[in-house]
Amino acid sequence: MKYEVVEQIFNKYSTLRKFEYLELDVHFRILDKSEQVHRFAMYPNAVMSGTDIRVAFPEFVGKEDTLKSIIQGQQEIFELEIIRHTPETQSNIYINIYIIGEHQEKSPVKKLMVFLEDVTEKIKTKQDLSKITNATNILSMTLVTYKNYMETVISSMADALLITTNTGKIKQVNFAAQKLFEFSESELINQPISLLFEDNFLLLRIINHYSKLNRDLQQFEVVCRKKTGEKILVAFSCTVMQRKNEVLEDIIYIGRDITNRQRREQRNIAQYQITRILSESPSIQKVIPEILQAICQSLEWDVGELWTASEYITTDVPAENDDAILRCVEMWTSRLISAREFKAVTWQTTYLPNVGLPGQIWSRSSALWIKNILDYGDLQRSPTAINAGLHSAFGFPILDDNKILGVMTFFSRDIQPQDADLLQMMVSVGSQIAQFMKRKQAEEKLLESELRYRDICENANDLIQSVNVYGRFLYVNQTWCQTLGYSAAEVEQMNIFDIIHPDFQAHCRQIFYRLMSGEKVEQVKTAFIAKNGQTVFLEGNINCKFANNLPVATRGIFRNITQRVALEIALQQQQAQTEQFWQARIPTSKIVESSIDATEVDLINVTVLCADIVGLNEIAASGSAMQLVNLLCPIFAAFDRLCNRYSLEKVKTINEAYIVIGGLPTKRPDHTQAVAQMALDMQAAIATFNTENQQNLKICIGIHTGVVTTAALGLMDTINIARILQTQSVADTIQVSATVYEQIHDEFFLEPQDEIEIPHQQKIATYLLQGSREMGNWE
Structure with a gap:
């Protein structure tokens, strides 16, 4: 045992x-x-x-x-x-x-x-084996955990992940890739990458890049297509997986959809191009073709059209245009498509509102997008559009407030998803085009107005000038140059104070400074020295232009009154002679005493007639002095004969007026009747002169009866009242005072008028002398 x-x-x-x-x-x-x-x-x-x-x-x-x-x-x-x-x-x-x-x-x-x-060695061996086993188990668990983690990361990542073999066959995709390309995983696995990429040589380029540089390809953009055929732009980073024997095994693609970014950039480019075109183009006929081309090329569309209800787009359209017939008046097409048949059909096609793409946009006054023409029922153009390879379309109205001026439509070979931002931008573009049209129309009208006013200024009889704040000439018209004799080149080198007459220098400088300070000046009289040394007298208006509360230039319009000034000087000299003449011819008190009562001593009744030819100043300004004399001599000769017929006294002319006095120096009881009858005959003489000389002269006459002394006191007051009656009368009329009416109302027809105000006196009643009762010439 x-x-x-x-x-x-x-x-x-x-x-x-x-x-x-x-x-x-x-x-x-x-x-x-x-x-x-x-x-x-x-x-x-x-x-x-x-x-x-x-x-x-x-x-x-x-x-x-x-x-x-x-x-x-x-x-x-x-x-x-x-x-x-x-x-x-x-x-x-x-x-x-x-x-x-x-x-x-x-x-x-x-x-x-x-x-x-x-058993020490055996135990140590067993412990080492146990450690190895435990480490292996831990590593295995870690790998499983990491694998699960990576699968979770890959499945939840926002970027698309594609893993292919070195021959381009897809091995793995994540959920983001399936969602981006709208394919299921089973539809992509074991399929070639060319199913997604439009560039068939991309894989070869990636392998060559890696072989030459021994590094991955980063941040390259690829045009891809979804399952529906819609084109998108994807930014990829590519990593090549390599074995120890340097054999390429797998290729990993990580991509992000940048289509929206690309479209945003395209919209910005299109907006910039359109703004540049609108700012540089001279007319709408040049703008429209350039805008159609800019939109198509910037956004990568293939056809652009403009539809209107008239021969070309214009702002002159009715607000209510429901019965419009739309026609294509402008078109741009890309060379990448064969659109000959589509273009031919388009030029021949018309649309009513609410029919077809242009008609629907017209009736709705809003933008419209068609993703696929196959789903759109335009029987007139859809078949030819499909034959031309066109798939998507959009359009927008050109609106001026609520008034539609036209419609722009665009077509693309690709299936384009609706872009709300693009439609919103195009509605704004439509408004920009309408504003451009209104601005150009206003510019054309302004240019036309400027040309018209420039023509008026250049052909005006008045002298027109513009002078800056330093006195340098900015503009003078032809009449200015012709009157003063200076050329345009000489005017550019002159200062206005170089040609102002020395007698007017101080006065004109004062007016110039008053204008610069913002004061308004109504009437200006001055004198310029012409190139030949002659003094040219001018009269007119002048004002100052301000910008940002600062003076910029003075602008003046003047009439040449040189001849009138000469006539005024001559008339003043003549008036002085007349005053001396009457002082010599008025009877003295001793002569009158024998023929008047003691109560009326020193008082004499006289009647004064003042007559003036209407427009005499204009006639004097437009012709020479000799022409004026030749014109007036026959008239004044006829007046002189009438004066002799009625035994009245002529006082030549005072302040351009023809003046006649009755009752002096010879006293007579019918002096008022004689003056009234002469006034009627003067009207008849003017009418006869007009007929014989093809003229259209008119005469104004004023008559007043007053009292003067034997020393001629009161004579000028009577003349002044007669002159006021004449100046305030209408052409071809005879206006008399109440004192005249009292003397002649039984022999003549008179019509009451409004009272007029005499300076330093009360208002007086007036009448119009119509004709003589005895001669029966009442009209």
């Missing part, structure tokens, strides 16, 4: 094993030991014969009953496995302890045999 137990111990493992032994008595004292057994003891120095084993091996403490049962034969063997000892001078060692009993037949002494096996 003992040998069977020993065999069981030593043959427990198939590998070579190291054992040491101890022999114990029944009191657990060491009887015998192997040479190296102390190496396994907790306390090696205690391994000596006669020493209790529990001192060197504390593991035996508490196992006394088990040891006794072995001694007594109740138990064959007892094992203590994997006991760790840490000697003071050694590293940890591991041992297995096997205890058996030894019973000798001839000896009554019983012994215990303790076998100690060194």
Whole structure:
């Protein structure tokens, strides 16, 4: 039995094993030991014969009953496995302890045999294996966790992920890629990448780029197509996965949809181009073709059209235009499409409001988008549009307030999703075009007005000038140059004060400074020195132009009154002579005393007639002095004959008026009747002169009866009142005062008029002399 137990111990493992032994008595004292057994003891120095084993091996403490049962034969063997000892001078060692009993037949002494096996290497190997196993399990769990994490990241990332083989076959896609391209995962797996990319040589370019530069291709833009055929622009970053043997294995694409960014950039470019065209083009006929081309090229559309209800777009359209017939009047097409048939049909097509794309935009006065022409029922042009490869369309109205002027439509080969921002921008473009048209129309009218006014200024009889704040000439008209004799080149070098007559220099400078300070000046008289040295007298109006509250220029319009001034000087000289003449011819008080009562001494009744030819100043300004004299001599000769017929006294002319006096120097009771009859005959003489000389002269006459003294006091007052009656009368009329009416109302027809105001006197009643009762010439 003992040998069977020993065999069981030593043959427990198939590998070579190291054992040491101890022999114990029944009191657990060491009887015998192997040479190296102390190496396994907790306390090696205690391994000596006669020493209790529990001192060197504390593991035996508490196992006394088990040891006794072995001694007594109740138990064959007892094992203590994997006991760790840490000697003071050694590293940890591991041992297995096997205890058996030894019973000798001839000896009554019983012994215990303790076998100690060194299992340190085996335990360390087992621990290392356990560590490796644990590490492997942890790594496996980490890899699984990382894989799950990456799958979560890939599936939830916003960018599209595509993994292909080096031949371009799709191996994996994420949810973002499926959503972007509108394909399911099953529809993409094992399909070529060319299903998505419009560039069939992209894969080859990626491989060549990596082979030459040994780095990935970053940030390249690719035109892609969705399942629906819609074109999008995607920015990709590409990574090439390479094996150790430098063989390309997989290609990873990470892409982001930048279609909206591209469209935003295209809209900005289009808006810039349109703004530039509108600011530079001279007319709407040049603007429209350029705008159609700019929109198509900037936004990558293929056809642009303009539809209107007239021969060309104009602002002169009725507000209500529901019965309009729309025609295409302008078209631009890309060279990338074959649209000959579509263009021919378009030129021949007309639309009513609410019919076709142009008609619907016209009736709605709002923009419209068609994603797919196949779904749009335009029977007139849809078939030819489809044959030309066109798929999408949009259009917008050109509106002037609420009045529609035209419609622009555009077509594309690609299926284009509705772009609300683009439609909003195009509505704004329509308003810009309408504003351009109104502005150009206003500019044309302004230019026409400027040309008309310039023509008026250049052909006016008045002298027109504009002078800056420094006195330099900005503009003079032809009459100015002709009157003063200066050329345009000479005027540019002159200052206005260089040609003002010295007698008017101070006065004109004062007026100039008053205008610069903002004061208004009504009437100006001045004199310029002509190139030939002649003094030219001018009369007119002048004002000052201001900009930002600062004076910019003075503007003046003058009439040439040189001849009138000469006539006034001559008339003043003549008036002085007349005054001397009358002072000599008025009777003295001694002559009158014998023929009048004492109560009427020093008082004489006289009647004064003042006559003036209407427009005499204008006639004098338009002709020479000799022409004026030749014109007036026959008239004044006729007046002189009438004066002699009625025995009246002529006072030549005073202030351009023809003046006649009745009652002086010869007193007569019918002087008022004689003057009235002469006035009627003067009207008849003017009418006869007009008929014989093809003229249209008119005469104004005023008559007043007053009282003068023998010393001629009061004569000028009577003349002045007659003159006022003449100046305030209508052409071809004879206006008389109430004193005249009292003297002649029985012999003549008179019509009452409004009262007039005499300076420094009260108002007086007036009448119009219509004709003589005796001659029956009442009209």
